[in-house]
Amino acid sequence: MLLNPVLISVIVMVILSLFKLNVLLALIIAALTGGLAAGMPLIETMETLLGGMGGNAETALNYILLGALAAAIEKTGAATIITQKLSKSMKGTGKSLVFLIAFISIFSQNLIPVHIAFIPILIPPLIMVMNKLRIDRRAVASALTFGLKAPYVALPVGYGLIFHNIIRDEMALSGLDLGDAEVWHVMWIPGLAMVTGLLIAILVTYRKPRDYQDSEKTGFKFGFKDHEWEEVTFNRDHAFAVAGALSALIVQLTIGSLVLGAILGLLIMLAGGAIKWYSLDDMIHSGISMMGFIAFVMLVASGYGDVIRATGGIEPLVESVSGSFAGNQFIAATGMITLGLLITMGIGTSFGTIPIIAAIYVPLALELGFSPMATVLLIGSAAALGDAGSPASDSTLGPTAGLNVDGQHDHIWDTCVPTFMHYNIPIMIFGIIGALVL
Numbered sequence: 001m002l003l004n005p006v007l008i009s010v011i012v013m014v015i016l017s018l019f020k021l022n023v024l025l026a027l028i029i030a031a032l033t034g035g036l037a038a039g040m041p042l043i044e045t046m047e048t049l050l051g052g053m054g055g056n057a058e059t060a061l062n063y064i065l066l067g068a069l070a071a072a073i074e075k076t077g078a079a080t081i082i083t084q085k086l087s088k089s090m091k092g093t094g095k096s097l098v099f100l101i102a103f104i105s106i107f108s109q110n111l112i113p114v115h116i117a118f119i120p121i122l123i124p125p126l127i128m129v130m131n132k133l134r135i136d137r138r139a140v141a142s143a144l145t146f147g148l149k150a151p152y153v154a155l156p157v158g159y160g161l162i163f164h165n166i167i168r169d170e171m172a173l174s175g176l177d178l179g180d181a182e183v184w185h186v187m188w189i190p191g192l193a194m195v196t197g198l199l200i201a202i203l204v205t206y207r208k209p210r211d212y213q214d215s216e217k218t219g220f221k222f223g224f225k226d227h228e229w230e231e232v233t234f235n236r237d238h239a240f241a242v243a244g245a246l247s248a249l250i251v252q253l254t255i256g257s258l259v260l261g262a263i264l265g266l267l268i269m270l271a272g273g274a275i276k277w278y279s280l281d282d283m284i285h286s287g288i289s290m291m292g293f294i295a296f297v298m299l300v301a302s303g304y305g306d307v308i309r310a311t312g313g314i315e316p317l318v319e320s321v322s323g324s325f326a327g328n329q330f331i332a333a334t335g336m337i338t339l340g341l342l343i344t345m346g347i348g349t350s351f352g353t354i355p356i357i358a359a360i361y362v363p364l365a366l367e368l369g370f371s372p373m374a375t376v377l378l379i380g381s382a383a384a385l386g387d388a389g390s391p392a393s394d395s396t397l398g399p400t401a402g403l404n405v406d407g408q409h410d411h412i413w414d415t416c417v418p419t420f421m422h423y424n425i426p427i428m429i430f431g432i433i434g435a436l437v438l
Contacts, residue, residue, distance in 0.1 A: 006313035006360060010339075011032025013304075014084065027300045027352075031307040038311035047306060052306025053299040055355070058259070060295035063160050065262035068287030069248060075283070076241040076274045094133040094209075097126075098143050098202050105147020109159045119144065123402030134209035137403045141415040141423055142201035144399035145388050146194055149423070152350075153384045154191025156184045157252050163351060167380055170305065170358035178372060186377045190384050193430035197422035205422070212408050224324060232347070240272030283432065297352040305355035332368050333378060333435045336361055337428050338381020353383040374438035381431030389420025 013030030021029075028049070035045025104122065123144075130137065152159040164183040171178060248265035252258055266283070269275045275283065288295075340357055358379055365375040387395045396415045403409040 004316060005034045005037035005311040006308055008037045009308065009311075010356070010360075015246055023347055024052060024296060024300055027297070027304050034311050034313070035307055042430070045310075046308050048307050049300075049303040052303035054416040055169070055302035055306065057299070060299050061374060062248070062258045062262075063295040064284070064287045064292065065259055065266075066162075066287070067289075067292075068283045069244070069262045069265050071286030072275050072283045073241050073245055075279070076237045076269065085375060094130070094135040095202055095207070097129070097133065098135060100148050101126075101140060102143035102198060103306045105144050106151050108147060109151035109155075109357075119398045119402035123405075127403075127405060128214065128328070130370040131212045131214055134211060136206040136208065136411050137212070138210075138414050138418045139202050139206035141396075141399040141409070142206070142418050145415070145423065146198045147348075147386070147420040148395045148398060149387055150191050150194040150198075151192065153380070154184065154188050156182070157249060158258075160184075161252050161258050163354075163380075163383075166351060166354045167358070167376060167383070168241065170302075170355050171362055171375065171379065172334045173305065174309070174358050174362035175364045176366065176372060176375060178376070181376075183249050183376055183380065186373045186434065187380050189377060189430050189434040190381045190427045193426035194423050196430075197426045199424040201418065206418070212406070225259050236272070237274040240269050240274035242386040243272070244274070301352040301355040305359045308356070308359045329368055329436055330432065332364070332369045333370075333432045334428075336364070336378050337382045337385065337431050340379075341385040341424060341428070350383045350385075350387040352361055354379065355434065357382055371438050377431055377434050377438060381427050381434075385424050385427055388423040395419070 009030045012033045013026050016026035016029060029050050032042065032045055035048070036042065040048075101122070123140075151157075152163045154160065156164045164187065167183050168178055244265035244267075247268055248258075248261035251261035251264055255261075266275070266280075270277065270280070304397065336357075340353060361379050361382070362375060365378060370378065390396060396411070396419060399419075400409060400411040400415045403414070404411070409415070
């Protein structure tokens with residue numbers, strides 16, 4: 001088993017990722033290592049890797065067009081005016097403010113899919129308010145990460161539609177076609193786990209007041225520029241931007257195509273004059289800049305999955321592992337979800353983890369007698385783990401960028417550790433129990 005090419009490849013990938021090697025290079029080196037360990041010629045391994053990259057071509061296009069739509073919405077100023085109105089209306093106790101931030105964050109993944117771009121608009125103006133209310137910023141970091149992650153885990157819209165489609169497609173490639181079954185029918189379970197973690201973080205762990213020093217310093221870390229608050233009034237361009245965003249959401253819900261939704265949204269903004277014809281190139285370039293790296297990670301991850309399947313090492317590994325589990329589904333589920341945590345923590349993206357683990361998990365789950373929907377839950381939960389808590393993940397970097405404007409919020413101890421505790425642990429528990437029950 002120790003000489004199994006799949007196992008060797010995964011170990012190499014995890015080690016390289018943990019040593020902070022760029023994830024694209026880590027995936028390529030791990031794929032080549034797995035191929036060579038299986039006795040495949042280097043050229044054949046590389047051809048398999050490149051040939052398999054087309055499996056996630058639609059996903060990559062989804063990312064690019066969604067990034068372009070987000071850039072267009074940002075350019076019109078619609079996101080700015082919405083967050084300004086909301087931030088000004090935020091009143092009440094510290095806990096209600098934190099819950100409201102979590103609620104607003106949810107829409108950055110589906111209704112107005114700007115991902116982390118809303119954070120430098122919304123959070124810095126609220127820092128003084130948080131200080132006055134003595135809010136523990138670790139609770140706010142937990143709220144922001146919840147909004148960035150829980151929607152794509154549980155809801156099949158926006159980034160969630162991409163996440164769920166990857167699970168479905170990669171499972172089909174590995175021999176388990178879900179047919180008419182919907183991924184979201186079970187992915188609400190890790191979503192509920194995150195709600196539980198959010199409640200514990202805000203109402204229990206970080207309920208006590210915490211004092212911060214008021215500061216005029218507004219310098220952003222992680223590449224953000226200095227924040228400037230400029231009052232924006234609602235106009236015709238904003239109306240067409242909102243209409244485009246809503247149309248994109250409706251298309252996603254009715255047709256299930258994020259590509260068509262993003263294109264329709266762009267066309268509506270173009271027809272209404274919210275964006276200009278000559279600025280379309282800038283929109284696409286911005287989309288590539290915002291989401292291009294993740295898109296390439298998905299392409300290479302798909303090729304990596306093909307190499308893993310081509311090594312012929314999955315079947316022996318499944319037989320060996322299933323034998324060691326002795327038919328114990330509890331131990332098997334725990335081991336599978338823990339492996340997903342290690343991989344996702346290493347590469348920093350839940351989306352890129354799915355093609356890697358699906359090739360191994362599907363035959364293993366079938367061998368151990370897990371139902372198809374239990375297998376969905378295992379793969380989805382294992383992939384979702386690690387996005388919260390990973391120092392290299394947008395889900396942690398984004399909140400830190402907004403909360404550390406005055407240098408009083410540590411990335412590791414105030415964002416990564418709190419989000420790891422409150423989201424990864426509940427997802428593991430809910431995922432294991434759910435897989436045993438389904």
